[in-house]
Amino acid sequence: MGKSRLEAFSDGVLAIIITIMVLELKVPHGADAEALKPLIPKFLSYVLSFVYVGIYWNNHHHMLHVAKHVSGAVLWANLNLLFWLSLFPFVTGWMGENHFEALPSAVYGFVLLAAAVSYYALQQSIIATDGPSSVLRRAVGKDWKGKASPLLYVAAMVSAFWSPWLAQAIYVLVALIWLVPDRRIERAINTQT
Amino acid sequence: MGKSRLEAFSDGVLAIIITIMVLELKVPHGADAEALKPLIPKFLSYVLSFVYVGIYWNNHHHMLHVAKHVSGAVLWANLNLLFWLSLFPFVTGWMGENHFEALPSAVYGFVLLAAAVSYYALQQSIIATDGPSSVLRRAVGKDWKGKASPLLYVAAMVSAFWSPWLAQAIYVLVALIWLVPDRRIERAINTQT
Amino acid sequence: MGKSRLEAFSDGVLAIIITIMVLELKVPHGADAEALKPLIPKFLSYVLSFVYVGIYWNNHHHMLHVAKHVSGAVLWANLNLLFWLSLFPFVTGWMGENHFEALPSAVYGFVLLAAAVSYYALQQSIIATDGPSSVLRRAVGKDWKGKASPLLYVAAMVSAFWSPWLAQAIYVLVALIWLVPDRRIERAINTQT
Amino acid sequence: MGKSRLEAFSDGVLAIIITIMVLELKVPHGADAEALKPLIPKFLSYVLSFVYVGIYWNNHHHMLHVAKHVSGAVLWANLNLLFWLSLFPFVTGWMGENHFEALPSAVYGFVLLAAAVSYYALQQSIIATDGPSSVLRRAVGKDWKGKASPLLYVAAMVSAFWSPWLAQAIYVLVALIWLVPDRRIERAINTQT
Numbered sequence: 001m002g003k004s005r006l007e008a009f010s011d012g013v014l015a016i017i018i019t020i021m022v023l024e025l026k027v028p029h030g031a032d033a034e035a036l037k038p039l040i041p042k043f044l045s046y047v048l049s050f051v052y053v054g055i056y057w058n059n060h061h062h063m064l065h066v067a068k069h070v071s072g073a074v075l076w077a078n079l080n081l082l083f084w085l086s087l088f089p090f091v092t093g094w095m096g097e098n099h100f101e102a103l104p105s106a107v108y109g110f111v112l113l114a115a116a117v118s119y120y121a122l123q124q125s126i127i128a129t130d131g132p133s134s135v136l137r138r139a140v141g142k143d144w145k146g147k148a149s150p151l152l153y154v155a156a157m158v159s160a161f162w163s164p165w166l167a168q169a170i171y172v173l174v175a176l177i178w179l180v181p182d183r184r185i186e187r188a189i190n191t192q193t
Numbered sequence: 194m195g196k197s198r199l200e201a202f203s204d205g206v207l208a209i210i211i212t213i214m215v216l217e218l219k220v221p222h223g224a225d226a227e228a229l230k231p232l233i234p235k236f237l238s239y240v241l242s243f244v245y246v247g248i249y250w251n252n253h254h255h256m257l258h259v260a261k262h263v264s265g266a267v268l269w270a271n272l273n274l275l276f277w278l279s280l281f282p283f284v285t286g287w288m289g290e291n292h293f294e295a296l297p298s299a300v301y302g303f304v305l306l307a308a309a310v311s312y313y314a315l316q317q318s319i320i321a322t323d324g325p326s327s328v329l330r331r332a333v334g335k336d337w338k339g340k341a342s343p344l345l346y347v348a349a350m351v352s353a354f355w356s357p358w359l360a361q362a363i364y365v366l367v368a369l370i371w372l373v374p375d376r377r378i379e380r381a382i383n384t385q386t
Numbered sequence: 387m388g389k390s391r392l393e394a395f396s397d398g399v400l401a402i403i404i405t406i407m408v409l410e411l412k413v414p415h416g417a418d419a420e421a422l423k424p425l426i427p428k429f430l431s432y433v434l435s436f437v438y439v440g441i442y443w444n445n446h447h448h449m450l451h452v453a454k455h456v457s458g459a460v461l462w463a464n465l466n467l468l469f470w471l472s473l474f475p476f477v478t479g480w481m482g483e484n485h486f487e488a489l490p491s492a493v494y495g496f497v498l499l500a501a502a503v504s505y506y507a508l509q510q511s512i513i514a515t516d517g518p519s520s521v522l523r524r525a526v527g528k529d530w531k532g533k534a535s536p537l538l539y540v541a542a543m544v545s546a547f548w549s550p551w552l553a554q555a556i557y558v559l560v561a562l563i564w565l566v567p568d569r570r571i572e573r574a575i576n577t578q579t
Numbered sequence: 580m581g582k583s584r585l586e587a588f589s590d591g592v593l594a595i596i597i598t599i600m601v602l603e604l605k606v607p608h609g610a611d612a613e614a615l616k617p618l619i620p621k622f623l624s625y626v627l628s629f630v631y632v633g634i635y636w637n638n639h640h641h642m643l644h645v646a647k648h649v650s651g652a653v654l655w656a657n658l659n660l661l662f663w664l665s666l667f668p669f670v671t672g673w674m675g676e677n678h679f680e681a682l683p684s685a686v687y688g689f690v691l692l693a694a695a696v697s698y699y700a701l702q703q704s705i706i707a708t709d710g711p712s713s714v715l716r717r718a719v720g721k722d723w724k725g726k727a728s729p730l731l732y733v734a735a736m737v738s739a740f741w742s743p744w745l746a747q748a749i750y751v752l753v754a755l756i757w758l759v760p761d762r763r764i765e766r767a768i769n770t771q772t
Contacts, residue, residue, distance in 0.1 A: 005200055005254050007584055012208030012398075015591030018665070019599065020212065024220065025669045027603065031677035036686075050665070054658040061584050061654070075254070076372075079247040086211070086243070090218045098224035107229075179655070198393055198447050205401030205591075213405065217413065268447070269565075272440040279404070279436070283411045291417035300422075391586055391640050398594030406598065410606065461640070462758075465633040472597070472629070476604045484610035493615075 003070045006078060010060060013082045017089060018053040021046055024093035042096030045108075048171060049092040055178045056085060056115065066135040067126045077125040081118040087111045105164045109157035112171065116149050149174050196263045199271060203253060206275045210282060211246045214239055217286035235289030238301075241364060242285040248371045249278060249308070259328040260319045267322055270315040277308040298357045302350040305364065309342050342367050389456045392464060396446060399468045403475060404439045407432055410479035428482030431494075434557060435478040438498070441564045442471060442505070452521040453512045463511040467504040473497045491550045495543035498557065502535050535560050582649045585657060589639060592661045596668060597632040600625055603672035621675030624687075627750060628671040634757045635664060635694065645714040646705045653708055656701040663694040684743045688736035691750065695728050728753050 025042055028035035060081075067074075091111045095104040123146070127137045140146070156170035218235055221228035253274075260267075284304045288297040316339070320330045333339070349363035411428055414421035446467075453460075477497045481490040509532070513523045526532070542556035604621055607614035639660075646653075670690045674683040702725070706716045719725070731753050739746035 002258070005204060008201060008587060009204045009208055009250060009254075011584060011588045012205050012591050013212055015588055016209055016212040016595055018661075019592055019595040020216065022665050022669060023216075023599065023602075027669060027672035027676050029676065031673075031680040031683050033682065047662075050658075050662055054655070057588060058651070058654055058658075061588075065581070072251070075251055076247070079243075079251075082211075083240075083243055086215050090215060090220060093220035094224075097220050097222065101224040103226065104224050195451070198397060201394060202397045202401055202443060202447075205398050206405055209402055209405040213409065216409075265444070268444055269440070272436075272444075275404075276433075276436055279408050283408060283413060286413035287417075290413050290415065294417040296419065297417050388644070391590060394587060395590045395594055395636060395640075398591050399598055402595055402598040406602065409602075458637070461637055462633070465629075465637075468597075469626075469629055472601050476601060476606060479606035480610075483606050483608065487610040489612065490610055 003064055003067055006070050006075060007061075007064050010064075010078060010082065011057075014053060014057045014060070014085065017085055018050060018057075021049055021053075021089045021092050024089065024096065041099045042093070045092045045096035045100070048168075048175065049088050051175050051179070052112065053085065053088060055175065056081075056119070059119070059178070063123060063126065063136060066139060068130045068134075070126075071129045074122070074125045074129055077118070077122040081115065081122050084111055084115040084118050088115075100164045100168055102161045102164050105167045106157045106160040109153045109160060109167060109171070112174075113150055113153040113157070116146070116153060120146055120150075145177060149177070196257055196260055199263050199268065200254075200257055203257075203271060203275065204250075207246060207250045207253070207278065210278055211243060211250075214242055214246075214282045214285055217282065217289065234292045235286070238285045238289035238293070241361075241368065242281050244368050244372070245305070246278065246281060248368065249274075249312070252312070252371070256316060256319065256329060259332060261323045261327075263319075264322045267315070267318045270311070270318040274308065274311040274315050277304060277311050280304045281308075293357050293361055295354045295357050298360045299350045299353040302346050302353060302360060302364070305367075306343055306346040306350070309339070309346060313339055313343075338370060342370070389450055389453055392456050392461065393447075393450055396450075396464060396468065397443075400439060400443045400446070400471065403471055404436060404443075407435055407439075407475045407478050410475065410482065427485045428479070431478045431482035431486070434554075434561065435474050437561050437565070439471065439474060441561065442467075442501070445505070445564070449509060449512065449522060452525060454516045454520075456512075457515045460508070460511050460515055463504070463508040467501065467508050470497060470501040470504050474501075486550045486554055488547045488550050491553045492543045492546040495539050495546060495553060495557070498560075499536055499539040499543070502532070502539060506532055506536075531563060535563070582643055582646055585649050585654065586640075586643050589643075589657060589661065590636075593632060593636045593639070593664065596664055597629060597636075600628055600632075600668045600671055603668065603675065620678045621672070624671045624675035624679070627747075627754065628667050630754050630758070631691070632664065632667060634754065635660075635698070638698070638757070642702060642705065642715060645718060647709045647713075649705075650708045653701070653704050656697070656704040660694065660697040660701050663690060663697050666690045667694075679743045679747055681740045681743050684746045685736045685739040688732045688739060688746060688750070691753075692729055692732040692736070695725070695732060699725055699729075724756060728756070 025039055025046060028039065070078075088111065091104070091108045095108045098104045123136065123140060127134045127140070130136060152170050152174050156167040159170070160167035218232055218239060221232065281304065284297070284301045288294075288301045291297045316329065316333060320327045320333070323329060345363050345367050349360040352363070353360035411425055411432060414425065456464075474497065477490070477494045481487075481494045484490045509522065509526060513520045513526070516522060538556050538560050542553040545556070546553035604618055604625060607618065649657075667690065670683070670687045674680075674687045677683045702715065702719060706713045706719070709715060731749050735746040735749035738749070
């Protein structure tokens with residue numbers, strides 16, 4: 001089983017997710033600055049989600065790069081990840097529509113959490129398929145980012161009911177943690193050769 | 194005639210179908226749990242259809258993997274399958290919008306049936322193109338899943354007018370039947386080598 | 387200059403065009419057969435356009451298959467074709483919304499005409515780039531289908547103001563002419579080898 | 580790190596951007612020429628943006644063609660470019676909706692400017708990754724088009740508040756400058772071999 005179609009299909013779904021989120025920015029009728037003002041929270045939530053989908057694409061790209069085989073289990077673990085990512089446009093739009101209120105912010109965190117857990121499951125599924133010589137297993141190592149993120153999402157979900165802005169700050173923080181280039185996989189490849 | 198563009202185009206269409214279904218989950222104006230409640234049936238129908246499109250992508254991926262050539266007939270059999278799958282967003286939205294009432298549930302079953310028949314036709318078209326040495330023919334074998342599914346869809350369509358929930362149960366059952374990994378094609382490849 | 391990205395981009399655009407046309411089938415609120423009835427003309431126009439985009443994808447697939455190089459001129463001739471095809475969702479929706487009335491039927495024909503002329507220009511552009519040994523030139527031959535189609539579209543546009551249904555009959559006729567498998571390119575490849 | 584998935588993902592996003600812009604051309608209810616008239620400014624802004632996205636796809640295609648490696652920095656520079664391009668449907672729709680008034684025309688120019696600057700950053704990022712032997716660096720040369728465009732966008736943004744039509748004229752002018760085939764990269768490849 002080759003992995004090229006898994007990559008192509010995932011690229012397609014991620015490309016569509018990242019692009020249709022922008023459709024929530026409905027074109028206003030007025031032509032002045034006042035008409036743009038209500039769009040500011042929607043725009044901010046769009047930027048946040050764009051960065052998150054970008055991070056997922058980036059990490060997915062690296063992970064599949066070192067995967068040797070894909071099994072039926074990997075295909076379904078991947079579809080499960082894509083399912084949760086496909087809810088990004090909805091939760092992004094809902095959070096932006098309601099100016100980062102408590103419940104939409106918490107639900108946004110829940111989808112981030114589910115995506116993170118799904119990504120972890122996909123990673124484990126690839127490692128299991130590749131067997132003892134898995135490059136990915138070595139690359140992942142202690143995976144502190146992967147383990148810390150779900151905890152931070154849970155913290156954000158809880159704090160959303162107390163201070164939605166704290167939740168947003170945590171979402172931005174996790175994004176920044178992941179934006180810092182992750183050299184683990186590149187290093188693991190170099191170590192091998 | 195190579196099969197790579199057929200795969201790429203199908204991946205594109207399937208990726209879009211699976212993603213635009215989520216657009217039926219319209220962002221609500223309210224920020225409380227009440228605002229989410231009317232979306233529950235739509236969300237459930239989205240999950241069901243996501244799993245079905247995932248199954249089709251998965252099976253399509255396996256089937257094309259063992260196809261040797263694609264002819265003009267295969268291209269059109271594939272487009273016919275994509276046409277019926279392209280109606281998934283509509284019937285999914287209609288069924289969710291109307292809380293799984295009789296007619297929308299039956300029409301949903303009709304589209305599932307048409308997609309299953311189209312998939313079967315595509316399979317036969319590839320086997321005919323590949324000739325006597327077709328790996329796919331050996332892989333498909335008795336194809337009891339492929340033969341039982343249309344019968345179950347018809348049963349669901351009929352029962353929808355008597356008990357829509359029974360129809361839904363059948364749709365979930367068929368999805369579960371297909372979710373169980375299908376090792377026929379992988380086995381057929383191994384037997385050959 | 388490789389042709390793989392041209393194919394990939396065109397596949398992406400065609401996959402999106404063929405899929406977003408279905409979004410014009412807006413989910414009705416009612417759950418009975420009455421609710422579906424107003425959608426019948428939209429569904430019919432969707433089927434017609436699905437077949438046309440399928441024909442274009444099919445022919446594009448064959449044509450690029452025998453192209454040797456792509457130049458800057460070919461890239462822009464291809465984008466010009468994609469532009470006209472991108473108007474299909476709009477004219478399809480407009481014609482369906484207005485039950486195949488005169489002007490929408492004529493405008494639909496105009497977009498079909500512009501796409502056909504653009505396809506012809508792309509074909510000539512590839513032949514010019516490939517030079518005297520162009521397989522495509524031999525494959526195209528007298529190209530009676532390519533020459534008859536624009537004339538039939540013009541006939542349909544004119545007749546739309548007199549009898550819109552005659553225009554529709556011509557659109558269906560042209561689609562059927564193209565649906566008949568075109569063995570010219572496959573023959574030209576075989577002759578060569 | 581291969582560049583094929585970067586190309587595939589970018590192709591997907593660009594294909595979606597160029598296609599969903601057409602969704603701003605909402606299907607009118609009337610069937611006469613009057614019903615089409617309000618769509619003229621939207622159609623014109625669609626044509627302009629289609630050409631711009633086409634130019635970006637074309638240049639992206641050429642640039643990646645000569646890139647040797649992609650690093651993490653290149654992936655993010657590319658996502659940054661895609662982000663600004665993803666705002667095209669919004670600003671195109673807003674400008675068309677408001678008949679090329681001052682503010683929408685200026686905001687349109689701002690997004691063009693941000694995309695141009697992002698493209699330049701991506702170009703520099705690829706050159707830095709490729710090192711001293713970069714074919715792209717030689718191909719880019721003095722890059723007068725790349726340097727003149729941002730200045731012209733700024734000029735258009737300022738003039739939009741004085742004469743929106745002058746701004747439009749500048750946008751058309753810049754598009755024409757880029758439409759003229761750019762032989763630099765093709766020449767650099769030939770020089771090398």
